[in-house]
Amino acid sequence: MDEFILEMRNITKMFPGVKALDNVNLKVKSGAIHALIGENGAGKSTLMNVLSGIYPYGTYSGEIIYQGNKCIFKNIKDSEKTGIGIIHQELALIPYLSIGENIFLGNERSKHKFINWDETHIKSNELLKKVGLKVDSSTIIKDIGVGMQQLVEIAKALAQNVKLLILDEPTAALNEEDSNNLLKLLLELKEDGITSIIISHKLNEIMKISDAITIIRDGATIETLSKGDKDLSEDRIIKGMVGRELINRFPIHDSNIGEIVFEVKDWNVYDPLIEERKVIDNISMNVRKGEIVGFSGLMGSGRTELAMSIFGRAYGKRISGKIIKDGKEIILKNVRQAIDNGLAYVTEDRKSAGLVLMQDIRSNISLANLKKISLNQFVDEHKEIQVAEEYRKKLNIKSSSIFQNTGNLSGGNQQKVVLSKWIFTDPEVLILDEPTRGIDVGAKYEIYTIINKLADDGKSIIFISSELPEILGICDRVYVMNEGKIVGELSKKDASQESIMKCIMKSHMEVT
Amino acid sequence: MYNEESYGGNIMDVIKNLFRKNVRQYAMLIALVVIMVFFQIATKGILLVPMNVTNLILQNGYVFILAIGMTLTILTGGNIDLSVGSLCALVGAVVGTLIITMHMSIVLAIVISLLLAVIIGIWQGFWIAYIRIPSFIVTLAGMLLFRGLTVTMLKGLTLAPFPESFQNISSGFVPDIFNVVGTSINLTAIIVGVIVSILYVVIQLKQRAKKQKSNFEVGSLMFFVIQIIVMVFIINLFFYWLASYKGIPIALVIIGVLIVAYSIFTTRTVPGRYLYAMGGNEKAAKLSGINTNKVLFFAYVNMAVLSAVAGMMFASRINSASPSAGLNFELDAIGACFIGGASAYGGVGTIVGAIVGALVMGVLNNGMSILGVGSDWQMSIKGLVLLTAVAFDVISKMKSKA
Numbered sequence: 001m002d003e004f005i006l007e008m009r010n011i012t013k014m015f016p017g018v019k020a021l022d023n024v025n026l027k028v029k030s031g032a033i034h035a036l037i038g039e040n041g042a043g044k045s046t047l048m049n050v051l052s053g054i055y056p057y058g059t060y061s062g063e064i065i066y067q068g069n070k071c072i073f074k075n076i077k078d079s080e081k082t083g084i085g086i087i088h089q090e091l092a093l094i095p096y097l098s099i100g101e102n103i104f105l106g107n108e109r110s111k112h113k114f115i116n117w118d119e120t121h122i123k124s125n126e127l128l129k130k131v132g133l134k135v136d137s138s139t140i141i142k143d144i145g146v147g148m149q150q151l152v153e154i155a156k157a158l159a160q161n162v163k164l165l166i167l168d169e170p171t172a173a174l175n176e177e178d179s180n181n182l183l184k185l186l187l188e189l190k191e192d193g194i195t196s197i198i199i200s201h202k203l204n205e206i207m208k209i210s211d212a213i214t215i216i217r218d219g220a221t222i223e224t225l226s227k228g229d230k231d232l233s234e235d236r237i238i239k240g241m242v243g244r245e246l247i248n249r250f251p252i253h254d255s256n257i258g259e260i261v262f263e264v265k266d267w268n269v270y271d272p273l274i275e276e277r278k279v280i281d282n283i284s285m286n287v288r289k290g291e292i293v294g295f296s297g298l299m300g301s302g303r304t305e306l307a308m309s310i311f312g313r314a315y316g317k318r319i320s321g322k323i324i325k326d327g328k329e330i331i332l333k334n335v336r337q338a339i340d341n342g343l344a345y346v347t348e349d350r351k352s353a354g355l356v357l358m359q360d361i362r363s364n365i366s367l368a369n370l371k372k373i374s375l376n377q378f379v380d381e382h383k384e385i386q387v388a389e390e391y392r393k394k395l396n397i398k399s400s401s402i403f404q405n406t407g408n409l410s411g412g413n414q415q416k417v418v419l420s421k422w423i424f425t426d427p428e429v430l431i432l433d434e435p436t437r438g439i440d441v442g443a444k445y446e447i448y449t450i451i452n453k454l455a456d457d458g459k460s461i462i463f464i465s466s467e468l469p470e471i472l473g474i475c476d477r478v479y480v481m482n483e484g485k486i487v488g489e490l491s492k493k494d495a496s497q498e499s500i501m502k503c504i505m506k507s508h509m510e511v512t
Numbered sequence: 513m514y515n516e517e518s519y520g521g522n523i524m525d526v527i528k529n530l531f532r533k534n535v536r537q538y539a540m541l542i543a544l545v546v547i548m549v550f551f552q553i554a555t556k557g558i559l560l561v562p563m564n565v566t567n568l569i570l571q572n573g574y575v576f577i578l579a580i581g582m583t584l585t586i587l588t589g590g591n592i593d594l595s596v597g598s599l600c601a602l603v604g605a606v607v608g609t610l611i612i613t614m615h616m617s618i619v620l621a622i623v624i625s626l627l628l629a630v631i632i633g634i635w636q637g638f639w640i641a642y643i644r645i646p647s648f649i650v651t652l653a654g655m656l657l658f659r660g661l662t663v664t665m666l667k668g669l670t671l672a673p674f675p676e677s678f679q680n681i682s683s684g685f686v687p688d689i690f691n692v693v694g695t696s697i698n699l700t701a702i703i704v705g706v707i708v709s710i711l712y713v714v715i716q717l718k719q720r721a722k723k724q725k726s727n728f729e730v731g732s733l734m735f736f737v738i739q740i741i742v743m744v745f746i747i748n749l750f751f752y753w754l755a756s757y758k759g760i761p762i763a764l765v766i767i768g769v770l771i772v773a774y775s776i777f778t779t780r781t782v783p784g785r786y787l788y789a790m791g792g793n794e795k796a797a798k799l800s801g802i803n804t805n806k807v808l809f810f811a812y813v814n815m816a817v818l819s820a821v822a823g824m825m826f827a828s829r830i831n832s833a834s835p836s837a838g839l840n841f842e843l844d845a846i847g848a849c850f851i852g853g854a855s856a857y858g859g860v861g862t863i864v865g866a867i868v869g870a871l872v873m874g875v876l877n878n879g880m881s882i883l884g885v886g887s888d889w890q891m892s893i894k895g896l897v898l899l900t901a902v903a904f905d906v907i908s909k910m911k912s913k914a
Contacts, residue, residue, distance in 0.1 A: 311799075314799060335798065335801045335802075339801045347799055352793070352796075353793075353795040353796050353799055355793065356789050356796055356859070357793065358793075359788065359789070359859075363788075366785075367785070368801055370785055371782070377781045377782045378780055378782075379780055381780075382722060
C-alpha cells in the first residue's frame with residue numbers, strides 16, 4: 001500500500017476576481033487522521049470541494065493523486081465511487097425520512113428496482129451499531145438530535161465503503177459529550193483503516209486526535225505539523241493560522257461590578273409542543289451591572305430556552321416566575337416589551353434567526369430600533385446611514401460598504417452586524433447565545449473585546465456558550481445548567497473545566 | 513433607491529455599473545420600451561396616439577391598483593391573494609345593488625363598499641396571519657366564496673346602468689380649469705405636467721444636496737443630469753399625450769396618488785420596512801421585536817380595500833355590475849408583480865416594479881388587440897412573457913453567484 005492515500009499537488013482555484021486557492025499542497029497518510037485548519041475564508045472548504053468533485057476537474061489547476069491514480073472527478077458521484085465521502089457542515093439528511101432510508105439514499109438496497117426494506121433495515125442497524133448509535137433505523141431523522149444526525153451521516157458514508165472520510169466542522173454544533181463520542185468514533189474508524197480529514201476550529205479536539213495538521217491561510221498552505229513534533233502546541237497553530245502571535249486568546253479585562261440589575265426568580269417554562277414537558281425548572285438567577293455571567297452546560301440543557309423565554313416569551317408555554325429589573329418587577333409579554341425594557345438577545349443562529357441575509361448591513365443594524373431613527377413613522381435614511389457607518393467603524397465590520405448584503409459577509413462580520421443591531425437598541429442587559437460559534441480565532445478575539453467593552457460601559461452581559469475555555473476566559477461568574485435546572489454557580493476563582501463538569505455529572509447522579 | 517457607489521468618470525462604466533446593480537428592474541424597463549417600440553411600428557403608430565394612451569391607462573387601471581396591494585402581500589413572504597378578482601366582482605355587485613337597485617347616494621355606497629372590504633380583509637387576514645393557514649388556501653376559498661356570493665346577490669343577472677356621476681370614476685376627466693383662451697389642447701394637463709416635472713427636479717436636487725452634506729458619495733454629475741433630463745422629457749411627453757386627447761383621466765389621479773403613496777409607504781416608513789424584514793427572514797424580524805402577525809394581517813386587509821377600489825373602478829368602466837366581472841384579475845396582478853421583479857419567496861419587490869410589470873402586460877394586451885391577435889393567442893403569449901421574465905431573473909442570479 002502507498003504511504004500516502006492522497007496527494008493534492010499545486011492546487012489553484014480561481015473565483016471571479018479572487019484566488020481562493022493558491023498552489024496548495026496536501027499529503028495525507030493512509031490510515032491517518034489529518035486535520036485541516038485555518039481561519040474562516042482561508043480556503044479549507046474550497047479545497048475539500050475540489051477534492052470531492054463539487055468543483056469539477058478542469059475548473060482548477062494542479063493535480064490530485066488518490067490511491068496512486070490521478071483523479072478526474074466530474075461530480076460528487078465520481079469521487080464517491082472511489083471511496084471519498086464528504087460530510088458537510090450543514091447536514092444533508094432528509095428530515096422526514098427514516099434513518100435507514102437516509103443511509104441508503106441514492107444507494108438503495110433493491111431488487112429489480114423495488115426497495116428491499118428488510119435488507120435496508122438490517123444493514124442500517126448494523127451500521128448504526130458500528131457508529132455507536134442505539135436507535136432503530138426506522139426512526140425519523142427529525143426526531144433525533146444534531147449529534148446523532150452527525151453519526152448517521154458517518155454511517156451513510158460507511159455504507160458506501162468510504163476509504164477517505166472528510167468532515168467539515170463536525171463538532172461545531174455538538175456539545176462536549178457528543179463531540180467526544182464522535183472523536184472516539186473517528187479513532188475507531190482509524191483502526192479499521194479509514195483515513196479521515198477533519199476541518200475544525202476546536203484546537204483542543206484537533207490536538208487530541210490528529211496525526212498530522214495542515215494549516216491553511218489566505219488560500220495557501222503554511223505548514224504541516226505531525227504528531228510528535230516538539231513545537232506542536234495550540235499557540236503554534238494559532239500563530240500559523242493568523243500569521244501573528246496571539247499572546248492571549250482572551251483580552252485582559254478588569255471588571256467593575258456594581259449592583260444587581262436584573263433578576264429572574266422561580267422561572268418555569270413548558271415545551272410549546274409537548275405541553276406536559278417542563279423545559280425550565282424553577283430557575284433563579286441574577287446579573288449585576290458591568291458583570292459578564294456565563295451559562296455553561298451541555299447542548300439541550302435549556303440555556304437557549306431560558307434566554308428566549310425571558311426575552312419576551314419568544315419561546316415556551318405556561319411560563320411562570322418573576323423578572324425583576326432595578327428592583328422592580330417587570331412583565332414582558334412580547335419581544336417588543338423586552339426590547340423597550342432594555343433587554344437584547346443575540347440568537348445562537350445568526351443566519352436563520354439573527355439577520356435578514358438578503359438585506360444590507362444598514363437595514364439590519366437599524367431593524368430592532370427603527371423608532372430611534374424615524375419621525376412619525378418615517379425613516380430618516382440619512383440618520384440610518386450615519387448610524388450604520390458609525391457601527392461599521394466601531395466594530396470593525398469588514399465589508400465593501402454598509403450597502404453590502406449581510407448574506408455575503410463572513411461569519412465573524414455577520415456576528416458583528418448582529419451585535420451592532422443590539423447595541424444600537426441601547427440595552428442594559430445583553431443576552432449573547434453562542435456569540436462566537438463558527439467564527440475564526442481572530443474574529444473571536446474581536447468579539448470578546450466588544451463584550452468586555454460593553455461590560456465596562458455598565459451593561460450586564462449574560463453569556464451562553466458551549467465552549468468551556470471561552471466561558472472560563474471571559475466570564476466573571478458562571479451558572480451551570482443541566483436538564484432545565486441550574487446545577488451550580490461558580491465564581492471566576494472556582495470555575496474550571498473540571499468543576500463545571502463535576503456540577504453536571506453530580507446532577508446526573510442525583511437524577512438517576 | 514440610492515446608488516451610493518462612486519462611479520468612474522467613464523459614462524460606459526457608469527451605465528455598466530448601474531446595469532449590473534439593477535439588472536432586473538432596468539431589464540424590465542428596457543423590455544417595456546422595446547415592446548412599446550415594436551407595437552408602435554407594427555400598429556403603424558396607433559399604439560401611442562393620444563386616445564390610445566389614455567385608453568391604455570383606463571383599461572389597465574384595475575391591474576395597477578391590484579398589483580400595488582399584491583406587492584405588499586408578496587413582500588411578506590411570497591403570499592399571494594387569489595381572491596381579488598372575485599372580491600372585485602362582489603364589491604361591484606354591492607355597489608350596483610346599492611346604487612342601481614336601492615338608489616342610495618353614491619358617496620354612501622362607496623363608503624359602505626369600502627367598509628365591507630375592510631371586514632372581508634379582516635376575515636381573510638385573521639385566518640392567514642393569526643391561525644396561519646397558508647394564504648394560498650384561504651384566498652382560494654375566498655375566491656370561490658366571494659364569486660358565489662356575487663352570483664347569489666345578482667341572481668346571475670347583470671345590473672346596469674350606473675348614474676353618470678359613478679361612471680365618471682373611470683370615464684371622467686379633470687376639468688380644464690386653466691383653459692381660459694379656449695385652445696383645443698388641454699392646458700390643465702400641460703400645466704400639471706410642468707408642475708410634476710418641477711417637483712421631480714426639486715426633490716432630486718434636495719436629496720443629492722443632503723447626501724453631499726452628510727458626506728456620502730453620490731453618482732457622477734453628468735449621469736445625474738442625464739437622468740433628470742430623460743425623466744422630465746418622459747413626464748412632459750406623457751402629459752402632452754393626455755392633453756392632446758381629453759386631459760387627465762380621473763382614474764389616473766386615483767392611480768397616481770396610490771402609486772406615490774404606496775411607494776413612500778414601502779420604502780420610507782417603519783411599517784414598510786417591517787414588510788421587507790418579515791419577507792426576508794420572519795424569525796429574525798420577530799426576534800427584533802416586530803409583530804409579524806400584525807404585518808401579515810395588515811397586508812391582507814389592505815389588499816381587500818384596494819380590491820374594492822379596483823372593483824368599483826371596473827364596474828364604473830363597464831358601466832354595470834356583472835356576475836362574471838373580475839375574472840382572472842388575480843392572475844394579472846400576480847403576474848405584474850413577478851414580471852416587475854418581486855421574489856416569489858418574499859422580501860424583494862417594489863411598487864414601481866409592479867407597475868412596470870402591469871404596463872408590460874397592458875401594452876401587450878392592447879398592442880395585440882390592435883393587431884387583431886385573438887384572445888386565445890394573447891393569453892398564451894402573456895404566459896410565455898411571465899415565464900421568460902422570471903426565468904431571466906433566476907438565471908441572472910445563478911450567474912452572479914457562480
